[in-house]
Amino acid sequence: MMSFEVDGPKLDSKYELFRKEIQDFVNTNLVSCASNIYKKEEFPVEIIKRLGEKGYLGIPYAKEYGGLGLDYLSYAIAAEEVSRVCASTGLTLCAHTSLGTFPIYRFGNEAQKKKYVTQLASGKILGAFGLTEPNAGSDAAATETTAKQVEGGFILNGTKRFITSAEYAGTVVVAATHDKSLGIKGISCFIVETGFKGYSIGQREHKLGLLASNTVELIFEDCFVPAENLLGKQYNGYKIFMETLDGGRISIGGHALGIAQGAFDVGLEWLKNHPIRSQQASKIIADITTHIYAARLMVYDAAMKKDQNIRVDQEAAMAKLYASEIGTWAAGEVIRLIGYEALTNELAAERFYRDAKLSEIGEGTSEVMRLIIAREMIRKFKDEKADVFRK
Numbered sequence: 385m386m387s388f389e390v391d392g393p394k395l396d397s398k399y400e401l402f403r404k405e406i407q408d409f410v411n412t413n414l415v416s417c418a419s420n421i422y423k424k425e426e427f428p429v430e431i432i433k434r435l436g437e438k439g440y441l442g443i444p445y446a447k448e449y450g451g452l453g454l455d456y457l458s459y460a461i462a463a464e465e466v467s468r469v470c471a472s473t474g475l476t477l478c479a480h481t482s483l484g485t486f487p488i489y490r491f492g493n494e495a496q497k498k499k500y501v502t503q504l505a506s507g508k509i510l511g512a513f514g515l516t517e518p519n520a521g522s523d524a525a526a527t528e529t530t531a532k533q534v535e536g537g538f539i540l541n542g543t544k545r546f547i548t549s550a551e552y553a554g555t556v557v558v559a560a561t562h563d564k565s566l567g568i569k570g571i572s573c574f575i576v577e578t579g580f581k582g583y584s585i586g587q588r589e590h591k592l593g594l595l596a597s598n599t600v601e602l603i604f605e606d607c608f609v610p611a612e613n614l615l616g617k618q619y620n621g622y623k624i625f626m627e628t629l630d631g632g633r634i635s636i637g638g639h640a641l642g643i644a645q646g647a648f649d650v651g652l653e654w655l656k657n658h659p660i661r662s663q664q665a666s667k668i669i670a671d672i673t674t675h676i677y678a679a680r681l682m683v684y685d686a687a688m689k690k691d692q693n694i695r696v697d698q699e700a701a702m703a704k705l706y707a708s709e710i711g712t713w714a715a716g717e718v719i720r721l722i723g724y725e726a727l728t729n730e731l732a733a734e735r736f737y738r739d740a741k742l743s744e745i746g747e748g749t750s751e752v753m754r755l756i757i758a759r760e761m762i763r764k765f766k767d768e769k770a771d772v773f774r775k
């Protein structure tokens with residue numbers, strides 16, 4: 385059972401109550417099967433349905449659109465607590481909430497929100513987000529999937545890769561270019577129903593980790609998307625997916641933090657029955673405790689700023705970078721602490737170690753996070769300098 389208190393900032397009691405509620409859900413639904421679904425690479429359809437029934441697939445969205453009407457901090461805590469036990473389910477929760485639902489909630493018109501967000505946030509359907517392509521990963525401006533305007537809508541052609549949950553999704557928000565020579569200015573986003581003609585699923589990926597999450601290729605072959613499914617303004621796709629990713633990175637920070645804590649939980653549990661053998665073990669425990677504490681402060685701070693409508697490009701990038709890198713490191717340290725036993729799949733340490741690595745890549749690699757952080761620092765420095773010059 386997973387419920388001991390975690391070190392972190394003092395939050396209002398409503399957040400700790402919500403954490404306890406998520407822990408109860410996880411203890412009932414995930415603790416006993418996390419290892420099994422992982423070994424079988426089985427997408428946990430029933431558990432995702434139950435998450436939806438509890439409202440956890442729409443935590444930060446307004447009740448009038450089917451959500452729970454809570455905030456980003458609550459959502460980050462949920463991402464953390466679910467991932468602490470089953471990071472695959474945690475990723476499914478995050479990809480659905482911040483990638484599949486957020487862009488429609490934020491940029492959709494009223495009709496789109498009523499039609500799609502109500503179903504997504506209430507968990508009736510799962511959402512996905514199709515940005516990455518074989519030749520467009522970090523550089524999303526290189527998008528090659530095309531959107532040709534025709535009477536009544538658009539025809540999409542192209543391929544997307546590494547798309548989370550798409551095989552089980554009802555909608556996918558897809559980025560496509562009207563004219564590749566325009567770069568980022570040529571891209572629009574579309575809400576594609578997975579039943580649209582010309583849309584199909586390609587190969588399923590067999591990954592290093594997050595084995596119970598679903599990752600697939602999408603294929604668009606003359607896929608007609610009606611004009612009313614254009615999301616936001618035409619040619620405004622870049623802004624849509626950049627803002628989507630900024631918010632998404634906070635939850636991936638929570639997800640990575642949960643992985644770090646989950647790995648640490650394994651180490652602490654092991655220590656209950658094994659003596660601390662050396663000073664080295666004390667160092668490992670002290671360092672992991674400190675880094676997890678720092679990651680939690682960063683993730684929660686980014687979430688709280690987002691809840692106050694403060695721009696969070698930098699905070700989200702720092703939280704995601706730090707939490708994902710310490711996740712991989714912490715899981716490795718737990719393996720070092722335990723020794724050989726941790727390399728078998730009897731203990732979840734090796735599962736967390738594999739899972740952690742993927743969070744360094746999804747929703748932007750560590751290198752891209754560093755580019756964003758540096759860009760923001762330079763921008764602020766220049767702004768301040770400009771102020772000095774004005775005085």
Ligand SMILES: Cc1cc2nc3c(=O)[nH]c(=O)nc-3n(C[C@H](O)[C@H](O)[C@H](O)COP(=O)(O)OP(=O)(O)OC[C@H]3O[C@@H](n4cnc5c(N)ncnc54)[C@H](O)[C@@H]3O)c2cc1C
Binds near residue numbers: 479546746752
């Ligand atoms: C678990 C998981 C889930 C995912 N889910 C989705 C999803 O739902 N939807 C979706 O659209 N995508 C998804 N992705 C894809 C993910 O967003 C991409 O993997 C990521 O953007 C990196 O792209 P890439 O893998 O093509 O690597 P590349 O962009 O080809 O990068 C390769 C290497 O080059 C480095 N690099 C690239 N550009 C620069 C630069 N300018 N400066 C310095 N270094 C650079 C990278 O850091 C990396 O080390 C997912 C990925 C993972 C791991």
